[in-house]
Amino acid sequence: MSVHYIPLLAVDGGGTKSLCFLFDEHGQIRGQGRSGSCNYQGVGKEAAVKELxxxxxxxxxxxxxxxxxxxxEGEFVTDCAAMGLAGLDTEYDRRIIEEFVKDALQHLRIRAKHLIIENDGFATLMGATGGQPGILMIAGTGSIVYGMNDQGEIARAGGWGHLVGDEGSGYWIGKQAIIHILKTKDGRMAPNKLAAHILPYLGLRDAEDLFNWTYSTRYSVEKVGELSSxxxxxxxxGDSFAQSILIQAAKELFACAMAVIKRINLTTKPFPIILQGGVLYHNAFVREYVTDQFKKYAPYGQIETKLKEPIYGMMALAIDHYHKINEGQ
Structure with missing residues (x-):
């Protein structure tokens, strides 16, 4: 059987789209490909394989x-394939994803001498920092914090989903607002402006309507996340109750960041801090609160604004591995 050597390979497989780059050891891109989501949790394993x-x-x-x-005819061989894939949150997920990645490569007759599979959030961190040590905080509809030190040690905090986690996210903020409105209805909280903003947005009349909506088929994580704005x-x-929700959201996000910083000991050298997601992009109060906390408790951290796509993080991992292999020969 003939063997065809191909460039290094990187994939960013997100929840809405997937991107693949072929590139050489210098980072020169030789080919690009796109497809739909390969998050098996969202589209199923069979569809994920097809999109990959x-x-x-x-x-x-x-x-x-x-x-x-x-x-x-023949086999395609690459020195390294690095993939950042959505849906990789537990060891159970890893077993499923490793299996369907190998199925996809086998279908294409590609043999990767070394295969790297990571969560897409980690890929985002690597893309944002260029593969260097740093912290990535994401607060969109969901929330999570990733970090890596100069030894390559990785840590994450949060990201456990809307049912039991995602504190500080858009969904979490929206859910707290719903809880506040219902407590106000009971007389457990003083009157505030939350109902005046949220009820008309949802097309509802009062707190009882909101209760019924919450337990209806119209309720969704995405819709509740929209309430954060x-x-x-x-x-x-000037609503103090709204402010208290946002302060608690910022505290929850920073608690995740501190947990990650402590676990991988990012305390003695400068490192970039990347803030991403709608809550951190569009809510200046939460962003400033989190930024102030970083300045107080992580003085070596530096807030960065220049970002690269996640695919470049996986490229950096593949290139780094390629050079390590060749240096060892």
């Missing part, structure tokens, strides 16, 4: 390694 195959195949075709979607509006109008 499609992204890689499109990159091979773009790089003129494969033509017309038909693989020729209304909490911000109430806060800007």
């Amino acid at each position: 195959i499609l992204a890689i195949r499109n990159a091979l075709e773009d790089g003129k390694i494969m033509g017309d979607g038909v693989i020729g 209304l909490v911000s509006q109430a806060h800007m109008q």
Whole structure:
């Protein structure tokens, strides 16, 4: 059987789209491919495999390694394939994802001498820091904090989903607002501006309508996450209850960051801090509160604004591994 050596391979497989790059050891891109989501938790294992195959195949075709979607005879060999895939949160997830990644590569007759599989959040961290040590805090609909030190040790905190975690996220903020409105209805909290913002947005009349909506099929994580912007509006109008929700959100996010910093001992050297997600992008109060906490308790941390796509983080991992292999020869 003939063997065809191909460039290094990186994949960023997110919840909405997947991207594959073929590139050389200097980071020169030789081919690109795109496809839909390969998050098996969202689309199922079979669909995830198909989308992963499609992204890689499109990159091979773009790089003129494969033509017309038909693989020729023989085997394709790459020194390293690095993949950052959504849905990898537990060891159970890892077993499933490793299996379908190997199925996809086998289908394409690609043999990776070394295969790196990480969570897409880790890929985002690597892309944002260029593969260097740092902290990534994400607070969108969900929330999570990732970190890596100069020894390559990785830690994460949060990200346990809306049912039992995601503190400080848009969903968490929206849920707290709903709880506050219902407590106000009971007389357990003083009147506030939250209901005046949230009820009209949802097309509801009163707190009882809100209760019924919460337990109906109209309720969704995404819709509750949208309510966080209304909490911000109430806060800007001077509502102290809205402010208390946002302060607690910022404290929860920073608690995750501190846990990660302590676990990987990011305390003696400068490191970048990347803040991402709608809550941190659009809510100046939460962002400033978190930033102030970093300045107080993590003086070596530096807030960065220049960001790269996650795919570049996986490229950095593959290139680093390639050079380590060749230095050892």
